[in-house]
Amino acid sequence: MIGGRNITKITQFILLGFSDFPQITALLFVTFLILYTTALTWNLSLVVLIRMDSYLHTPMYFFLSNLSFIDFCYITSTVPKMLSNLFQKKQTISFVGCIVQYFTFSTMGLTESCLMTAMAYDRYAAICNPLLYSSIMSPSLCARMVMGSYTAGLVSSLSQICVMLQLHFCGPNVIRHFFCDMPQLLNLSCNDTFFAHVLLVILTMFFGLINAFAILISYGYIVSSILKITSAKGRSKAFNTCASHLTAVSLFYSSGIFVYLSSSSGGSSSFDRFASVFYTVVIPMLNPLIYSLRNKEIKDAMNRLQKKFICS
Template sequence: MQDINKTHLSNFILLGFSERSEVEIPLFVIFLLIYLLTLTGNLGMIVLIQTDPHLQSPMYFFLSNLSFIDICYSSIILPRLLYDLLADRKVISYIACAAQMWFFTLYATTECYLLAAMAYDRFAAICNPLFYPVAMAKKVCLQLVAGCYMVGLVNASVHACGIFRLSFCGPNEINSFFCDIPPLLRLSCSDSYVSKVVLFVLSTFVVVANAVIVFVSYSYIISTILRMQSSTSRQKTFSTCASHLTAIILYYGSLTFMYVQPGGLEAVEQDKIVSVFYTIVIPMLNPVIYSMRNEEVKKAMKKRLCKKISSQHLKLCSFHISHGADGKVQVNDKGCPLINQ
């Protein structure tokens, strides 16, 4: 009987997207821009929510946590990918690979549950507005976020223990750009049937359980919106939910396509494309989705931008405002200060 506790390989090689060196620099530039946009968009969203008094509701508390997860999520993948695109040998140690897979699974699972918690928040706000302050009190919100991280921690640990107890005795080439579960299972020289079943069952449970919460919540939400007499109220309420629903469809759809198909472990090139979408593209898109579809976020952004422009304008004008012989500021016929040319 093979000793499944023994691992013969000390490192892996990440094959990435292509072995052709001529495409590595363009890919490096593209992914670097995506990473910078992801950091800027999500950090900007966090700062905006934390500093704007009109965005201090539970909905935006969850949104700031989603932005934080997206920053962590992409930072686990993209810096390593950028390094590999410039490196001669894309070698990652056994420990680093295990850590990358664990953190990736942690944040991916946490984001799934956080999106479901955000759906429940919208349900409570729209369908039970009088009960909303109690249902989504600050303590409850903190407990929900902590619960999302706890479930992610358990799920990541189960998968890590299940996969890295297997033997990896060669080859050591991971046909992906990061240490994901399906490509690692393909490399194992042990019987990985149990780990594949665990992957399918847990992934199905995570996606389906959260999809049920989202479906039930939005069924009540849509029913409530349709009963609203004012078209303005319907439009405003729907615009608040549309951004969140868009993010859910994109994220849950890509995860389902990747992990919940029983025979999905063999579609290697297809997996790479889907992986790029949910690990790299979606964290960049989330701030755009929420800022473009949410009226309150757009108003807060415009207010902050106008305030910044006004501040810079006044600072500039303070050095050039014209004063008369009596020391008073000279103004034009519209009451605006005259500027020295």
């Protein structure tokens, strides 16, 4: 009972997804299936390659293997359910399933935000302090930075889940998205969500703005150090060491800002749903490609692994 009224407790939600585009359902299924399998293959392959090749046991690739694992979990939290719902007449998800999906999605997204900052510091140490790089980026520091990223993402997501579990849902139960996202769930709650909105804003400020600001400071020092290099070849080599990370960071934050800050509907319109595909599906697929396409060390490691299998 809320406010003296008897209510019917919602036990499941309807994920609208892309059901308002029935004419392209088959095309969407094939497209998302290809993107998903490609993302899984590339991310898992990169994790295995880095684990198996001793030449890649460096801080940079240690962070990269964790990024690939996070992207694997991140995309798996939303896409399988979306694919299974495309051909379902009633695209439902249980309340518990919704909570678990958002918890996984949020944990991996917030962890990735922190890991991006740790990778920016790694590039700063490599370019601005090359002689002290090995002592600065020690294995223990790298492990603490990664564990800190996971812990921050986990604790922050748990705080959101604790708040969401205090909310009551008495109808409607239609989520105008292809996965359970907190803004849509707050809109469906039939009790006060002020504290939940405040928490969401605080977490967005902390993980979005503070991490982005830390990355910008790191790259400010990096650019300053690169400009001091006299040879054009040296500047080009220094820039190439951080170009992949800068590209990944730009895609990650620009897509998140576009969907969560620029959109007044919070991702509920058809356009915003398709835009959300970019940061939930496309970016996890692109990240391993961005880091591998122009990376000679990755290509050499692949050749060594291929020769090892041929010889065995």
